[in-house]
Amino acid sequence: MAKSLAIEHPKILILTARSVVKADIIATEIKKRYPSQDVCTVQMDLSSIDSTRLGAKKVLAIASKIDIIINNAGVMAIPERTLSVDGYELHFATNFLGHFLFTNLLEKKFSSNARIVNVTSGGYMVCPIRFHDLNWDGDKDLPVDEQPDMAMIDALGIGELARPDSYNPMLAYLHSIIVTELQRHVHGFRNQTMEYKTASQGAASLLVAALDPNLQNHPSAYIDDCQKTVIVSDHVCNELVAQRLWKIAQEMTGLTG
Ligand SMILES: NC(=O)c1ccc[n+]([C@@H]2O[C@H](COP(=O)([O-])OP(=O)(O)OC[C@H]3O[C@@H](n4cnc5c(N)ncnc54)[C@H](OP(=O)(O)O)[C@@H]3O)[C@@H](O)[C@H]2O)c1
Numbered sequence: 001m002a003k004s005l006a007i008e009h010p011k012i013l014i015l016t017a018r019s020v021v022k023a024d025i026i027a028t029e030i031k032k033r034y035p036s037q038d039v040c041t042v043q044m045d046l047s048s049i050d051s052t053r054l055g056a057k058k059v060l061a062i063a064s065k066i067d068i069i070i071n072n073a074g075v076m077a078i079p080e081r082t083l084s085v086d087g088y089e090l091h092f093a094t095n096f097l098g099h100f101l102f103t104n105l106l107e108k109k110f111s112s113n114a115r116i117v118n119v120t121s122g123g124y125m126v127c128p129i130r131f132h133d134l135n136w137d138g139d140k141d142l143p144v145d146e147q148p149d150m151a152m153i154d155a156l157g158i159g160e161l162a163r164p165d166s167y168n169p170m171l172a173y174l175h176s177i178i179v180t181e182l183q184r185h186v187h188g189f190r191n192q193t194m195e196y197k198t199a200s201q202g203a204a205s206l207l208v209a210a211l212d213p214n215l216q217n218h219p220s221a222y223i224d225d226c227q228k229t230v231i232v233s234d235h236v237c238n239e240l241v242a243q244r245l246w247k248i249a250q251e252m253t254g255l256t257g
Contacts, residue, residue: 001070001203006030008211012038014062016055016102018045018073046073046098047084049253056105066109068210070117071099077185081136088252089136101253113216117209126152128235129245145235178202 002015003026013030017023023041030039040062044055059066074095084093103116127148133140178197209215209223221228235241250256 001072001206002026003030003033004203004207005068005210006034006037006039009034009037010067012040012063014040014042014059016042016044016059016073018043018047018051044102046102047075047090047094048098049086049101052098052101052253053105056102059106060109063109065111066106066114067111068115068117069103069106070119070206070210071103072117072119072206073099074119074121074182076121076182079185081138083135086252087135089134092134092136097249097253100249101255104255115210115215117206119206124231124236125149125233128233129241131244131248134248 002013006013013027015023015027020041020043027039027041030037042055042058042062043051044058045051075091078090082090084090086093088097099118128146130136130142130146132142132146178199178201180199180202205223205226208226209221215221215228222231223229231237
């Protein structure tokens with residue numbers, strides 16, 4: 001994806017990564033192919049509030065303005081419940097809190113047409129935000145509107161993997177699977193009801209979201225399979241839910257409102 005972005009010759013391409021060595025390899029490849037392209041890497045572990053703050057500080061120091069952020073990092077199916085250095089469940093800390101904090105810290109340098117691309121799985125179709133158990137402590141009575149949609153789970157063919165009463169890192173499975181390192185904890189997991197794509201095919205939707213001129217001046221858009229489409233689950237379109245989550249994320253990351 002970073003290599004494809006370089007084709008558009010942005011003023012500067014900043015690659016953040018927890019394993020900066022991996023990002024350096026990509027940066028070197030880009031530099032080789034496009035010698036005039038300014039590209040740099042910043043070490044940042046999104047599961048850590050301190051590291052994310054430091055990473056954002058470095059990005060702010062490098063970029064004069066920010067046109068596009070692609071919030072694309074993520075972990076999936078960590079087998080055992082694991083807490084971040086800040087004490088938050090690691091999927092939630094990495095996939096959501098880190099990006100939330102990073103994006104908010106960069107806001108002061110957003111250009112007027114800045115695009116923030118937030119990558120999601122189809123997990124939102126399966127389960128609403130579990131406000132009563134954000135840290136997956138378990139053994140909690142979740143209200144009806146926070147319980148997973150078992151019919152949807154069955155339809156996706158992940159029934160046995162998605163028991164609502166246990167720590168459940170599989171809830172975030174999508175209707176199509178892009179074969180990447182994301183599946184490192186579920187070696188060889190195959191589900192006949194799902195479609196498989198290459199990493200390039202998967203990255204295409206993110207590039208559409210980041211670059212398609214037809215989306216310019218659009219307040220928001222949901223892109224699936226490179227097409228602007230409609231979100232099907234009510235709970236992700238609910239403004240009260242969004243505000244509640246925003247406030248909680250502010251508190252959890254120490255971001256003042
Ligand atoms: N692949 C799919 O089928 C699928 C489906 C639905 C959603 N998604 C979402 O798509 C996004 C991209 O995933 P992918 O499939 O390309 O997986 P990937 O190849 O594993 O890429 C994820 C990236 O996130 C980085 N990362 C993980 N934890 C991090 C942390 N704490 N701080 C900073 N970076 C961290 C990883 O770094 P390392 O290289 O150091 O591990 C890796 O570069 C993720 O948000 C994922 O949830 C993917």
